[in-house]
Amino acid sequence: MSDNIQEVLDGCLLFSVKRLDRALDKFTEEAFREIGMSHSYALVLFILNQENGKRYKDLANILCIAPPSLTKIIDKLATRDFVAIARDGRTKRVYITDRGREIVPIIGEVFHKTRADNPRALFDWTAKQTYIALGNMMTSASMIGIDSCPIEGFNYDKVNAILAKAGIINPDKEGIASMVSFGYRLRDPKHPRSRKPKNEVITWLE
Numbered sequence: 119m120s121d122n123i124q125e126v127l128d129g130c131l132l133f134s135v136k137r138l139d140r141a142l143d144k145f146t147e148e149a150f151r152e153i154g155m156s157h158s159y160a161l162v163l164f165i166l167n168q169e170n171g172k173r174y175k176d177l178a179n180i181l182c183i184a185p186p187s188l189t190k191i192i193d194k195l196a197t198r199d200f201v202a203i204a205r206d207g208r209t210k211r212v213y214i215t216d217r218g219r220e221i222v223p224i225i226g227e228v229f230h231k232t233r234a235d236n237p238r239a240l241f242d243w244t245a246k247q248t249y250i251a252l253g254n255m256m257t258s259a260s261m262i263g264i265d266s267c268p269i270e271g272f273n274y275d276k277v278n279a280i281l282a283k284a285g286i287i288n289p290d291k292e293g294i295a296s297m298v299s300f301g302y303r304l305r306d307p308k309h310p311r312s313r314k315p316k317n318e319v320i321t322w323l324e
Contacts, residue, residue: 149228153221158183158191160225163200166214167222174210175323185323245295252298259300269297 146157153160161181166172172180178188192212195201200218204211214222256266274294282289 149231150225153224153228155221155225159195159200160228162188162191162195162212163214163218163222164225164229166201166212167219170213171204171211174212177212241293248295252296256298263302264300265303266298266300269299272297 143157150157150160158181162177165177165180174185174188174192177192178185181188192201192203195218196203198217199215200221202213202215204213252268256268259266277294277297278287278289281287281294287293
């Protein structure tokens with residue numbers, strides 16, 4: 119392991135993803151501040167414009183935020199008459215208003231600007247999406263008895279150069295984001311897996 123703490127952190131997948139996430143959040147928040155709205159608020163309106171009448175818990179799941187955080191966002195949007203809240207029994211649904219729809223084209227322009235005007239932001243965003251596919255691939259492989267291992271801390275420049283030389287990627291448009299290996303273990307681990315019971319790590323929200 120390197121003695122340089124920055125090199126160690128740069129080689130950590132979790133640290134790298136979180137750093138990218140913070141950088142992208144800062145970039146997008148600055149862009150949306152120009153229209154007097156945070157990125158999270160804009161995402162809610164963007165979603166409702168496509169699929170109106172979403173339930174609170176569905177919006178929270180899509181945005182990957184806690185229900186209390188979503189409630190604050192919805193309440194503030196409702197105060198500005200961008201959304202309306204309706205009850206269906208115990209279920210709350212959120213509807214975009216005409217005033218909310220009027221600002222959606224402007225939101226779309228800012229979304230496009232944050233992607234098109236900053237190549238680094240675009241690459242960082244697309245790189246984050248590969249982790250979704252990587253997770254699905256590893257889970258699917260495990261279900262059919264194939265082992266896998268995500269690889270971090272590799273030399274990005276050298277790997278990109280190898281792939282470019284082989285004609286697999288166009289270095290002007292593409293770059294490696296993550297790596298994963300698949301195969302079969304030679305022997306079982308020395309120590310049994312240690313996992314907590316499902317009821318200790320999973321919470322079901324109704």
